[in-house]
Amino acid sequence: MKPIILDGTVVSNEMKANLKSRVKLLKQRDVVPCLATILVGDNPASETYVRMKGKACEEIGIKSVRVHLPIELTTNELINSIERLNADPSIHGILLQHPVPEHINERQAFEAINTEKDVDGVTSSGYGQTAFGIGHFPSCTPSAIIKILNYYNIPIKGKHAVVVGRSPILGKPVSALLLNEDATVTTCHSKTENLAEILKMGDIVIGAVGRPEFIQGDWLKKGVIVLDAGYNKGNIGDVDYKSCYGIASAITPVPGGVGPVTIATLLEHTVLSAENL
Amino acid sequence: MKPIILDGTVVSNEMKANLKSRVKLLKQRDVVPCLATILVGDNPASETYVRMKGKACEEIGIKSVRVHLPIELTTNELINSIERLNADPSIHGILLQHPVPEHINERQAFEAINTEKDVDGVTSSGYGQTAFGIGHFPSCTPSAIIKILNYYNIPIKGKHAVVVGRSPILGKPVSALLLNEDATVTTCHSKTENLAEILKMGDIVIGAVGRPEFIQGDWLKKGVIVLDAGYNKGNIGDVDYKSCYGIASAITPVPGGVGPVTIATLLEHTVLSAENL
Known part of the structure; x- marks a missing residue:
């Protein structure tokens, strides 16, 4: 069975339409x-x-x-x-x-x-607020991942999410957001032993490692949800799309997956910041 | 084989001796x-x-x-x-x-x-700094757990640490500290499905859930390292010590495990804050 393609363009277009009208109201x-x-x-x-x-x-x-x-x-x-x-x-x-x-x-x-102006979600204070569920501006790519999951009604609560990567603006905040959505979260990285064994447990897998086409289909559980947050040279993701395509029940393409929603999230945060004044 | 008992009193006494001399220097x-x-x-x-x-x-x-x-x-x-x-x-x-x-x-x-004065490590900003490896005052109990592991030369790097609990001052910061020590970290909580299956993967298991004697020996892998951060009524931990005793290769008792090191860490942070002036 073919996986559902999680189309970030659809999500971002809907967000942008909403933002356009909020910007109009602000201008009034x-x-x-x-x-x-x-x-x-x-x-x-x-x-x-x-x-x-x-x-x-x-x-x-x-x-x-x-x-x-x-x-x-x-x-x-x-x-x-x-x-x-x-x-x-x-x-x-x-x-x-x-x-x-x-x-x-x-x-x-x-x-x-x-x-208050950290709409890109890069400060440690913003990260702390995000992790404690009291922040306004989580890092944009992690936030985009949650938005895509929600848009496609993919349940997160109680699921085992495996995040590959632990950077301050990607792996760490996406782990925090998934945890706040009641996922059980495993964060993996370059020092992780038996990565494939751990990935095999993931109901949701997030590629946030910054290595082109790193995550292989045969490391994953049949029916897994795969989100690719990678942005390597030449518009190549962290996930080996070809080998994962037959395994996943839903997958983001690169480009057209997480990327456009990340940009829409940056715009949303900027509008939100203006609204809060 | 009997497990190594991770004696927090030994660790905290050594810390206190060191702190005493630093306080003397400060007073000069x-x-x-x-x-x-x-x-x-x-x-x-x-x-x-x-x-x-x-x-x-x-x-x-x-x-x-x-x-x-x-x-x-x-x-x-x-x-x-x-x-x-x-x-x-x-x-x-x-x-x-x-x-x-x-x-x-x-x-x-x-x-x-x-x-700067959050020596107990409760603020979101302090947590963010801890998670990004730029902080001075991680939450005390999580910091105590790392100190005990280091004192007993228990390797963390590359190991799979499973944390049960996700509170802002316990589960979340201990997950962050273990991740910074290069563990692969899984954070579990009340919404986690198949907890026992996930715990079975843990090389290091942290009880940080706030439920008395919750974690059972038969959920754990033979030879696991068990640290009990629980402080329930009547000085009872989160780990069922009896059933875990025969499974673990090292375990903290309650009382006399994480508790005394937590207090010594609070003192250490206060001294550090005074030294930084």
Whole structure:
């Protein structure tokens, strides 16, 4: 039997339609939601991402401010830029495009973003709030994964979710969100022994490892739900789609799966931040 | 074969000896580490806990300030008290004894504690820092569990740790700390289906569920390491010690296991906070 293809475009289009009308209502109150994106240096992939996010903002009426900083920037200079945006009441969300150049302390820069404007969900304080169920802006890709599961009425409660990856903006927050949805959650990573044995137990498997086509179909249980949060070079996911296709009962494609919902979630957070003012 | 008994008293005594000399050094610099404990109402168990912690402070030369507030207190009044302690430079750590009376919003009160003085590790910001490996004060019981494992040279890296419980100060932070120690971590809870099957995979099992003698020996793998973080009425743990004794290769007793190390960790955090000034 063919799996259900979890189509992120459908989910994101519905979200965007809803956001468009919320932005209209805000504008009636003279509030224009505004996302500031910070790009350090000239990494072409990062430039593309920032441009894409800017275009998505435009599409639904969110103003976007691009802050493009030179590659020679120090960590302190970057933090100063972030603090100016923190203090600016016309900015509702701040996104620091990563990766930043290697000489910059990325974590320190992320931590400088006000939790209230951390619409991308990168700060440790935002993560803590997410994990404790009191936050507004979970990291966008993890949030997108939950949205897709909910959209397709896939039960999470009591299910065993296995997350492959433990990065601060992907593996850790998606584990936290799934736990808050009452899944039993196993977080795996590069040091995990017998990964295939553990994956075999997963009712829901999340690829969040950053290794192209890493997760193999024969590691999975028949009927598993597979969500691929990978974004490797050349638009390749973390899941070997071909070998998983015949095993899964539902699967996200790459592209067109988690990606578009991630961007829509970033927009949603920016609108939410403007609404909360 | 009998299991190794993981003796928390040995670990905590060693910690206290070390802390005593650090407190002496601080006093030479005219710094007296000081822990403020807040008790709301007259719950006799809570009074005992607060007294115990005060005595432990005394033992190693930490000053303790007890703030005893009436049961009729509102959440806002409690937060005002906390903010006075936040602003007081002579206070290095703040501990709000829980549970607080039901009419108080406990989470809101916890969140009012400055992360820098959150030596008990109850704030979401402190939790986020712990999970991202950039924090100073992980929640004390989870931190005690790691200390015991390290003291007894029990390898964590690559092992499968199964945590039963997901509370903000116990299950979640111990899962985070074990993950940072390179364990593969599964977090289980009341909605977990087939708990016994999942526990059977655990190389390390943590009882953090708050149900007396809940975890049974026949749910566990032969040779498992068992740590009991439970503190139920009458000094009873979450682990059924009798049935687990013959299965485990190492086990913490209750009392005398995780408990004393938890208190020593609270003292350690208070000293660390004073040293950081």
